[in-house]
Amino acid sequence: MPFVFELPEIGEGVVEGEVVAWKVKVGDKIAKDQPFCEIMTDKATVEISSPRGGTVVKLFGSPGDIIKVHSPLAEIDESGAPVGGAPVEAPKVASAPAPQHHVPPPTNPPVPPAPAASTASNPDTRGPTRAAPAVRRHASEEGVDIHRVPGTGPNGRVTHQDVANFGTPLPLSPAALPQVRASAGDQRVKIIGMRRKIAEQMVRSKHTAPHFTYVEEVDCSRLVELRDRLKGKASKQGVKLTYIPMIMKACSIAFREFPNVNSIMDEAAFELVVRGEHHIGVATDTPNGLVVPNIKNVEQKSILTIASELQDLVERARVGKAKLEELTGGTFTITGVGSLGGVLATPILNVPEVAILGVNAIRDQAVVRNGQIVARKMMFLSPSFDHRIIDGMAGARFTAALKAILEEPESLLLDLV
Numbered sequence: 001m002p003f004v005f006e007l008p009e010i011g012e013g014v015v016e017g018e019v020v021a022w023k024v025k026v027g028d029k030i031a032k033d034q035p036f037c038e039i040m041t042d043k044a045t046v047e048i049s050s051p052r053g054g055t056v057v058k059l060f061g062s063p064g065d066i067i068k069v070h071s072p073l074a075e076i077d078e079s080g081a082p083v084g085g086a087p088v089e090a091p092k093v094a095s096a097p098a099p100q101h102h103v104p105p106p107t108n109p110p111v112p113p114a115p116a117a118s119t120a121s122n123p124d125t126r127g128p129t130r131a132a133p134a135v136r137r138h139a140s141e142e143g144v145d146i147h148r149v150p151g152t153g154p155n156g157r158v159t160h161q162d163v164a165n166f167g168t169p170l171p172l173s174p175a176a177l178p179q180v181r182a183s184a185g186d187q188r189v190k191i192i193g194m195r196r197k198i199a200e201q202m203v204r205s206k207h208t209a210p211h212f213t214y215v216e217e218v219d220c221s222r223l224v225e226l227r228d229r230l231k232g233k234a235s236k237q238g239v240k241l242t243y244i245p246m247i248m249k250a251c252s253i254a255f256r257e258f259p260n261v262n263s264i265m266d267e268a269a270f271e272l273v274v275r276g277e278h279h280i281g282v283a284t285d286t287p288n289g290l291v292v293p294n295i296k297n298v299e300q301k302s303i304l305t306i307a308s309e310l311q312d313l314v315e316r317a318r319v320g321k322a323k324l325e326e327l328t329g330g331t332f333t334i335t336g337v338g339s340l341g342g343v344l345a346t347p348i349l350n351v352p353e354v355a356i357l358g359v360n361a362i363r364d365q366a367v368v369r370n371g372q373i374v375a376r377k378m379m380f381l382s383p384s385f386d387h388r389i390i391d392g393m394a395g396a397r398f399t400a401a402l403k404a405i406l407e408e409p410e411s412l413l414l415d416l417v
Contacts, residue, residue, distance in 0.1 A: 002057045002075040005050065007039065007067050011324060014041045016068045019061045020193040023047075028056045030076070037073065040193055042200075044324045045288075054078040064192035065155070066130070131158035132200070139163045160207060194289035205351045208267060209386040213346040213358075216399045220362050221377040223409045234304060244282060245307035247334060247359060249412050250405040252278045252298045255332075258398040260390060262331050264352040272354070272389055275331040281350065282310060283335035286318045292350055293317045294330035303412060336360055347384050354389045357402075358382035 007017065017039035024030055024037075036050045057075040061067050129147050131139075135158055139146040149166045151158040182188075191199060205211075220243075227241060234241035255262040255278055263274045281294035293313045295306055316322045333350040336342065336359035347358040358381065365378040381402065385395045405411060 002077045003052055003054065004072050005036075005052070005074045005076055006070050007073050008048070008051075009069055010039065010046050010048070011041060011044075014069065016066050017041045017046070018192065018196070019063050019065050019067060020045060021063055022059060024050075024056050024059075024074075026056050026059060030054065030056060039067070040197060042197070044322075044327050045194070045320060046324075048073070050076065052076055052078055064190055064196075066132075066157075129158060130156055135160055135163060160203060194286075194291070198289050201350070202348055205349045209265070209349050209351055209354070210388060211346075211349060211384050212387050212392065212395070213382055213384045214392070214395045214399055215344065215380055215382045216396075216403050218379050218381055218403045219367070219376050219407050220379045223406050224362065224377045226409045226412075230303075234307060237304070237308075239304060239308045240311055241304075241307050243362070244334060244359070245303050245310055246409065246412060247357070247406065248280045248282075248295065248298050248306055248310075249301075249303050249415065250402055250409070251280060251332060251334070251357065253405055253412075253415055254398060254401045255299070257401055258394070260394070261355045261385075261398050263354050263389065264331060265354055265386065265389065267352065277331065279329055279331045281330035281333040282314065283333060283350075284314050284317050286320070288320070291317050291322070291327060292330060292333055293322050293326045294333075296329075302415075333357070334359055344380050344382055346382060349384055349386055351386075354386040355395075355398075356384050358384070 010017065018041075020038040020040045022037050023035045030036070030050050030053060032051065032053045033049045034053075036048050039046050039048055054076040057077050059074050060072045067073065129149075130151060130153075131146055136146055138160055139149065139158075144163055144166050146158055146163070149158050149162050152162055153159045223243065223246065227243060227246065231241040259274050260272070262278055263272050265271075266273055277296070278298040279294045279296050280298045281292040283290055283292050293316075295301075295309050295313065298306060301309075313322060313326060317327070330350065330353060332353055333347075333356045335347050335356060336345070339361075341361050343363070344360055345358045347356045349356050360380045360382060362377050362379045364375050366373050367376045367378065368374075369376070381399060383395065383399055390398075
């Protein structure tokens with residue numbers, strides 16, 4: 001009989017993953033430890049290698065499908081005999097709960113179940129319920145039996161919107177909603193992999209945390225001068241010194257006065273976890289989408305050390321080589337597209353973090369100093385905060401403290417740890 005290759009355990013607490021891409025096809029002869037497929041969890045994309053050599057007889061699942069840990073990925077004929085092509089089969093997914101990750105809202109609204117609908121009220125008659133762990137948790141928090149919720153997502157998956165609308169009237173009837181009709185030049189693209197995870201994270205953020213953004217203008221003239229003086233010395237050590245490591249260090253110093261900004265929200269317990277360590281992430285554009293690798297323990301490192309580590313980490317993140325622990329566990333995020341000329345942005349929280357800092361372009365502007373109009377290097381900071389935790393005045397005070405550090409950046413050099 002063919003060897004059944006099951007999805008192995010690929011991380012602590014990870015019980016399912018999304019098929020991103022197959023590296024093989026039915027009929028291929030493969031060797032032991034040969035790359036077999038890419039699986040994305042709620043934390044990272046992992047390349048899975050074949051535990052045995054032989055011929056691929058069957059693949060379970062297509063890109064975009066969710067497969068449980070210990071469920072079949074493939075069948076491998078270890079005799080090496082070639083086989084004919086066979087259709088890809090979708091796995092049978094168990095209904096056990098799993099750790100959290102989220103799915104985007106459906107295009108069309110769900111229809112509330114009828115009070116006596118037998119397929120909605122009896123999970124045994126409708127088969128296993130397909131839902132992301134976060135959706136199951138959402139249902140539990142709302143007191144909703146997820147097995148009774150009709151799923152409108154791909155392959156009948158239950159979504160956050162399905163849970164939210166269960167048993168409640170819709171503001172609009174389906175007939176009143178615009179329908180997406182295909183035309184000759186249209187192309188439909190399935191949302192899978194990193195793009196899907198980004199969508200899920202954004203939905204989760206907007207669903208759970210009420211945002212507010214506070215904007216402050218910073219005179220970066222001295223910061224620019226300091227970087228110009230230091231970047232040559234940094235370059236001799238093989239380090240490209242940008243403004244981001246300097247801003248990361250400034251944030252870490254400001255956290256000492258405002259520790260709640262460097263926090264994460266435990267939604268299950270509804271508790272704020274104020275982190276003693278400063279694991280600051282930097283939103284990074286990659287060919288596959290946005291990732292947020294983070295530098296651990298910024299509070300213990302100099303600007304040059306932060307810059308060196310960040311340069312290495314960003315380069316690896318862009319080619320998909322960042323480690324799982326480097327993409328998780330962050331306590332605060334910095335994001336910005338100032339290098340492209342962005343003047344102002346209102347960033348979305350990287351939940352469960354409660355704050356994110358938008359860094360925008362530094363521009364020459366005419367400002368008034370001592371009654372005189374002078375040219376200065378000005379930049380807008382636009383942090384967003386979780387208003388459940390951080391009130392407007394607290395957010396403004398934190399931003400003011402950060403502004404003061406950046407406008408007198410020599411203090412960054414005095415903080416040698």
